[in-house]
Amino acid sequence: MKIDILKCHGSGNDFIIIDEMDEKYSFTDEERVKLTKQLAARNKLIGSDGTLFIQHSEQADARMRMFNTDGSEAEMCGNGLRCVARYVTEKMGRDTVIIETMKADLEVARVEEIFENIPTYEVAIEPVSLSPDIIPLKSDEPEHIDKPIKELHPSLTFTALSVPNPHIVTVVDEVNETDVRQIGEKANMLKEVLPNGVNVSFLKKVADGRVFVQTFERGVGLTNACGTAMSASSLVSCLLGLNQFDEKITVLNPGGMVQCLVHKDGQGDYFIRLRGNATYEFNASVKIDFSNPENAEILEKTAYEEEILNYAKLAEAAENMA
Numbered sequence: 001m002k003i004d005i006l007k008c009h010g011s012g013n014d015f016i017i018i019d020e021m022d023e024k025y026s027f028t029d030e031e032r033v034k035l036t037k038q039l040a041a042r043n044k045l046i047g048s049d050g051t052l053f054i055q056h057s058e059q060a061d062a063r064m065r066m067f068n069t070d071g072s073e074a075e076m077c078g079n080g081l082r083c084v085a086r087y088v089t090e091k092m093g094r095d096t097v098i099i100e101t102m103k104a105d106l107e108v109a110r111v112e113e114i115f116e117n118i119p120t121y122e123v124a125i126e127p128v129s130l131s132p133d134i135i136p137l138k139s140d141e142p143e144h145i146d147k148p149i150k151e152l153h154p155s156l157t158f159t160a161l162s163v164p165n166p167h168i169v170t171v172v173d174e175v176n177e178t179d180v181r182q183i184g185e186k187a188n189m190l191k192e193v194l195p196n197g198v199n200v201s202f203l204k205k206v207a208d209g210r211v212f213v214q215t216f217e218r219g220v221g222l223t224n225a226c227g228t229a230m231s232a233s234s235l236v237s238c239l240l241g242l243n244q245f246d247e248k249i250t251v252l253n254p255g256g257m258v259q260c261l262v263h264k265d266g267q268g269d270y271f272i273r274l275r276g277n278a279t280y281e282f283n284a285s286v287k288i289d290f291s292n293p294e295n296a297e298i299l300e301k302t303a304y305e306e307e308i309l310n311y312a313k314l315a316e317a318a319e320n321m322a
């Protein structure tokens with residue numbers, strides 16, 4: 001069959017969008033996993049950090065389902081949600097829509113550019129929880145804030161939370177990519193401690209209101225950026241007194257930069273807003289036979305050359321801020 005795809009990214013965290021809203025396609029979950037493994041694999045047809053299926057929703061303007069490159073479905077995807085926000089708002093001719101995600105219906109909106117000529121969107125990252133039962137994390141404590149996980153590392157301290165996918169964040173003086181990868185791989189093998197796996201982020205404070213975050217993503221590996229991780233890391237930076245609630249936090253990453261705002265209400269609940277680019281890279285049509293997906297082929301491809309160049313300028317500016 002022939003499938004239209006849109007290649008896009010949020011802060012260099014790239015995805016393949018497939019629009020199922022008009023029911024031109026009606027895939028089974030098995031087919032969505034096959035599509036993800038065939039199209040997202042870096043050594044095959046296209047390569048991305050996952051796929052985003054946009055579907056009709058009975059309760060919101062649209063529904064987003066995100067699959068990691070290993071075929072696992074995630075509860076949430078912050079960078080991907082900004083790309084979905086752009087696609088759906090442009091398709092509906094609106095600036096604000098509600099997107100159904102696995103655990104919540106989230107408000108998304110086009111907002112003022114964070115950098116010249118960069119389509120910019122803001123999304124809610126919710127629900128947030130520090131409860132080990134919800135993360136899930138094996139722990140006898142009601143919260144795991146800035147504490148060791150002895151099974152993972154003898155001295156690093158971590159804060160664990162779900163937004164609502166699972167995250168652990170450690171604060172270091174310098175971020176070493178090898179450490180991020182090694183701790184990330186090990187954390188995702190500790191199923192007795194983190195039964196559903198986990199996204200692992202290393203955070204460095206650069207200046208007041210500015211941090212650098214690098215993440216090993218569950219089901220993917222090291223990525224340029226992870227939206228939910230940058231959101232989770234922003235909350236952790238406020239919990240540890242490195243940043244202030246209700247003040248803009250610039251989060252730098254290997255793929256560029258985003259902005260987060262963290263709010264704590266009177267009941268002790270947390271709310272995170274993630275603002276950043278939604279950049280289109282190319283449209284393409286893919287021909288695939290699900291009985292033999294390895295033989296999939298790209299039929300045509302049209303690049304968004306100006307958008308790619310505009311984003312490169314943001315990435316360069318962000319590199320100089322780190």
Ligand SMILES: N[C@H](CCC[C@H](N)C(=O)O)C(=O)O
Pocket residue numbers: 013049066068073074075076077078079080165166199217218219220225226227228229
């Ligand atoms: N790998 C993540 C899902 C993608 C999250 C990331 N791409 C983002 O932008 O939040 C997980 O399994 O929880």
